[in-house]
Amino acid sequence: MCVLFTVSDDLVKDCLSVLYNCCICMEGVTKSLASRDDFVMFLFTLMSNKKTFLQTATLIEDILGVRKVKMNLYSSMCSLLTESVFINVFLTHRICIHQCVPYSQNLYSSMCSLLTESVFINVFLTHRIGIHQCVPYTVISSESSDESSLAASPLRHRLPQSMKIVHEIMFKVEVLYVLCVLLVGRQRNQVHRMLAEFKLIPGLNNLFDKLIWRKQTSTHVLHSQNQNCDCSPEISFKIQFLRLLQSFSDHHENLICDGKKGLLTRLISVMKKEPPDSSFRFWQARAVESFLRGTTSYADQVFLLKRGLLEHILFCIIDSGCKSRDVLQSYFDLLGELMKFNMDAFKKFNRYVNSDEKFQTFMTQINSSLVDSNMLVRCIILSLDRFEGQTEDMRVVEVLSECRLLSYMARVENRLTFLFRLVNIINVQTLTQENVSCLNTSLVVLMLARRRGTLPFYLNALREKEYAEKYPGCLLNNFHNLLRFWQRHYLNKDKDSTCLENSSCIPFTYWKETVSVLLGSDRTSLCAIASYIDEAYMDLGKDFLEV
Structure with a gap:
């Protein structure tokens, strides 16, 4: 073991890269390495060397991931240590752990910078090295490769850059998670104020197409056991991003995005293009719903209605064949917030649900799980009550008489049935x-x-x-x-x-x-x-x- 300390740093880095690729490509290697306590402790010593730190941290993260029973706190400790090294302010000003309290401006400034500024973004786009080229996927190029091309671009020259990209993405995932927790904590109002001050959301908006929801190139084919697996870097990053939007929008009245397309518009756009069985649909709907949640804003509802969101939700509930209870619940909640007290929304609903067959399908979905749909039922009942108090307005009378949904809920026997079941x-x-x-x-x-x-x-x-x-x-x-x-x-x-x-x-x-x-x-x-x-x-x- 001591001999390794005498070899060059480059050789150590190459050895670590080989081990890392063995963990990816060969079943059981990671568990075998994780079972060696002496090897794990040796990796920790390598993390003190700046030249071998990145490769060591990447390898040890995988190894510690399979030691959940014996070392279930090590991964959290390593995440904190690597984040401390990565964020320059910790090195420059030597901030102690006890100073990193939830209201530390330096901490939030650093976190916002880490999330919104990509160190490797130019290389990332120039060389088309995607997140999907790294763990846990195996990438096969559609272009033919021969021995000469491999020799011209050896693995040890390509891997470090892609490892840096994956490491940066995983740093962002960890920081997003920390911010999500802080946004629902006791100091949430101060956290919201500082995140807005440091322009976190506009920064993420600028990175949305480049990094967060980047289009995959057609020159690569992905192979994995489960491409919807929530543990891949790309999917983890997207989900934590959506969770952050949900937490931030839920508490902060913000109009802070610049440019022609704001973050909400971009999110709705990708939401419409998402495949029916996508694991992102739940989080996308939750993020948009949190924007509407709270005191009803007619302007916010109209903003979303004009972008075809209501029709898209109804398609997903009625026509898409969606079977996921979580996704359906998120769409019921979003539909309720979108339609609450809004006559235009009920008119649009009636235009889409334009037959008894469609309406019956919609009601079947609601009745199949009232725990999932009761928030929508509540919004319909509240809206009906308000509209019935505004019958001097002929537009309201028209909606009450024509909308199938309002007519159904206006019947006392139907409200009693819902009450009994609830x-x-x-x-x-x-x-x-x-x-x-x-x-x-x-x-x-x-x-x-x-x-x-x-x-x-x-x-x-x-x-x-x-x-x-x-x-x-x-x-x-x-x-x-x-x-x-x-x-x-x-x-x-x-x-x-x-x-x-x-x-x-x-x-x-x-x-x-x-x-x-x-x-x-x-x-x-x-x-x-x-x-x-x-x-x-x-x-x-x-x-x-x-x-």
Whole structure:
């Protein structure tokens, strides 16, 4: 082992490159190397040499990736170390770890520079060395190759540059991940302000076509076990990029992109071209939806409607044959935000869903998984309620009378069916971050009924449904327990309560009042759940709630 220290750095680099390619091309090599503790520790010593650092870091990242059980923290440590070396400010100013707090301007400036400035971008484009030429793909050129061409361009001359490119991409992936975490942390407002100040989004916008969503050249054919695998550098980079957009747009009111095409326009463009089975569809829809989420903006909705987004979503739901529940849920959520309170959107919906067959297909998709589609149902019910209060406007009357979707939801029996299913598919024990929205959607139905003085009618309908199903007390007791959970959760969560208010345009005080009325103990009150539960069936499931 000591002999290696006497050889030249170039020879060590070549040896590391050979090992790296063996790990890529030969099954079991990586695991074999990872099992050698002495070899792993030796690689760490090579990282202290600037000349061999890049090749060593690239190899050791693969090796540590298969040692998840024994060294599950090493990869994170290496990412932090390599990031510290790569970002010049850490070397120039010798910033200590304890100084790198979430509100450090130097840290965010460095991260934004690392993400938006590509050290190797010119070489990347000039030599057409793509991300797809590196791990985990094997690249086959469509042009013929002979021994003379290989001799003129030996592997050891080509590999280092492509390794640098992959390493840069992986650095960006790691930084994107860190920023995503910080954007939802306690200091998120300061993080948003600094990222906007350092022009992160305009920088990513400038790199969008060149690096982030670059068109693949036709001179290469990709071969891999799974080309949609989320662990490849290219796919990881795209997904982390979309996650960053989702987190940033969700909290920051920004108009910060320069040029003719902004980041949102570019994203919609690639979204329309994505294959039906693409793994990116979920993240693309989430990123666009986060732009609309919150207080409804008519201008933002129109911006997206003019770019054909609604028709594209409806095509994906009705005509594309999409089977992925995650993708469908993301499209339902996006469609709800796009259509909420917007007459033009409902008109466009009716023009696309222009037959009973299409409408039935659409409703079948909604009903197939109400947990996934309930946010869309909520937006339709809220929109219907607002439109019904604006009947002095003839355009609204026209939309209400012609739109299949609004006509369907206007029928009380259909709203009751949704309410029954929403309350019935969840309980306190099965509540998750994904399905708690069903509880809030059921509350929206009852809040609007309370406004119109029809809350007793809805509660009595739930009671009759219980007896028709021969389970007296189960449904209403379950709903009672869910509302007690709601009080404990939302009355102590300022952020969550603000989100409810902004998304529904219903003051949170009215949410609280309605829940209190429903949970009232006075059995003579027609608006209290308790008055619709027979004495013999009171407190069913109470023990489960207290557990």
